[in-house]
Amino acid sequence: MANPSSPHPGHVVAGSDAPEKRRLRIGFVALTDCAPLVAAVAQGFDRRHGIELELCRQPSWAAVRDRLLNGELDAAHALYGLGYGIQLGLGGPQRDMAMLMSLNQGGQAITLSQALAPRVSNGASLARLVRGESQRYTFAQTFPTGSHAMLLYYWLAAYGIHPLRDVRVVVIPPPQMADNLRRGEVDGYCVGEPWNALAQSEGKGFTIAHTSEVWPHHPEKVIACTRDFADAHPNAARALVMAMLEACRWLDVPVHRERAADWLASPDYVGAPRDVIASRLLMPPQDGKAPGIRFYADGEANFPYLSDGMWMMTQYRRWGMLAAEPDYREVAGRINRVDLFRAAASQVGVPLPPDVMRRSILMDGRAWDGSNPHAYAHSFAIHRLAG
Template identity: 75%
Template sequence: MSSSPPTPLAGHVIAGSDAPEKPQLRVGFIALTDCAPLVIAVARGYDRKYGLEIVLQRQPSWAAVRDRLLSGDLDASHALYGLGYGIQLGLGGPQRDMAMLMSLNQGGQAITLSRALASRARNGAALARHIHGSPERPTFAHTFPTGSHAMLLYYWLAAHGIHPLHDVRSTVIPPPQMAEALRRGDVDGYCVGEPWNALAQSEGQGITVALTSEVWPNHPEKVLACTRDFADRHPNTARALIMALLEACRYLDVPAHREEAASWLALPDFVDAPRDVIASRLLPEKAADGSAPGIRFFADGEANFPYLSDGMWMATQYRRWGMLREDPDYLGIAQSINRLDLYREAAAQLGVPVPVSTMRSSRLIDGRIWDGSHAAGYARGFDIQA
């Protein structure tokens, strides 16, 4: 498949007072299946439809995404949901006001164990028995300290009675290096986005034992992030970028289009992994191993709305695990970061439905309900915490 994009789609280009203040954008991404909206936006010409030229720049790690957003080397990026929240709260690095323009997807991540560990524990309950009955502590990797992989991995472990800060060791590894780290024996398991779980399993190095959608159905995952300063100085650009990516997300809801996306993602400039491995957990139907990918890119806009309660949940977990010593203003932080104003304006232009409520209710793996209410009590209400 050629790596050059097709002819731009027909359609109006935003002009006049609504024209993008900065038409050429450097947009970062990590080699993951869920960068698909960005790849498709460029491949299908949705960026040019709205007066933009997205220049995609692959990044080696989430730390690099953070650093290049803050330095201005990137205008915006595919990012972990919790990356912007961590920066806003000054966790593990410099504090900077951030903006989350939209959600790019929900779900689509997994937890994989080495074959050696999976031979003793093929699920969370068995893993707990093994860990509590052994003097050794296995090492688990995630991708960024404040990211969704870390928080969902910790939640899954704790839901099975495993303390993620005491009973196991943890380390940070960039997503594309996960399968290799498992092969070398550097880690015993990890939580990461696809295709790096599917790749380890296809190579016989690991076994996927849980999908993150089992931890939290339709959980928030990757977002379109930038600094608040960029969004405030370039509101037309931000709206146009949201519109281009909403079109890409809507396109990805069609199964045949995901087949096309798998071929694009396999190219060396993007994910650079076997096309069949990518497709095995990108397509809506169950994979050959019986797992369902659980990834949503659009769902009539539901997967893209930047719910305040999603960001607030991340902050409750930072409090739970001792990354925050005091309760922040959970709602105020989410209102500051999640740019509902820009998202609603962009969605209205495209006729994409917008939920009435900025909160949503979910039941997680331990039976607890999270709906954005009583955040401080929720954060302190777990039996296992720091």
């Protein structure tokens, strides 16, 4: 039932459809792509749908995981892959998870130390350096099963660098990346903005690749929660998705991103210089290999495609994180809550794609559409398959 007092008639906020819980604690990490959460609160999209978001900044993705699982957080801005790792019991406690929607596509990058600039200009020259020296270079990613790890590994391997043998890989929380590069503790990293732009603005690092060059319009952050929360609070979960969809749509207007850059610069959110944030937040998409970030794109950036989650699992299998072959589609179908997303999208006028799968061409020319994940996972020359 629609609330007749709602400023937008038709939005579901009352009666039997009212959110079971109205105040939601939502975790986030200090990254530019937390912008939909910030915009939802600043613009009142949450209250429009009968909920109030309490944004809770977290120091790391491990903290997001732990606080989701112990109930301190109701839901979170999370790496694509964080919920999958928990669902599969990789590197921590197993718990059934729910991914309600994607928040954005792209908008991340791979940064190298400025000390490498005289000798490295692209992936091929980095590969020559790695092969030609006895020194073992150190690269950082942000969470073992997250998108940054999988995209960094894919990029390195595409140039013949085995990410688990030829280089050392460490895990560092996003806000600490630039500091570690500055101190010389890592030679490069893959992370979300603005921590690539910050290193470059300080003259301590340079962006060698945008992750959208690895996989155009790749999935990035999501709204994640436990399955228990989604099942016990389906109306609240739907209201949260509705608020986020409105915020994502609002952010795809360039002038609105200018305002978002101001908000994100606050120490309560990202706490980086406003111009550094804006330099990548306002970067326009180009030629299908967009370095820029997509928050909405007529809903394409938000749909929880099963094939996206299945790709993550093929990479876990490729790198030996999964000892046995999972039922790729079945696992993705349980985690990605297409049902909740469709219900929310219908309420706020967001178009839906014709299929739960999508097709992409990655940097090495390989096509991915989810049709044969077993063959795809086993098709790479550089791997560490187990079992």
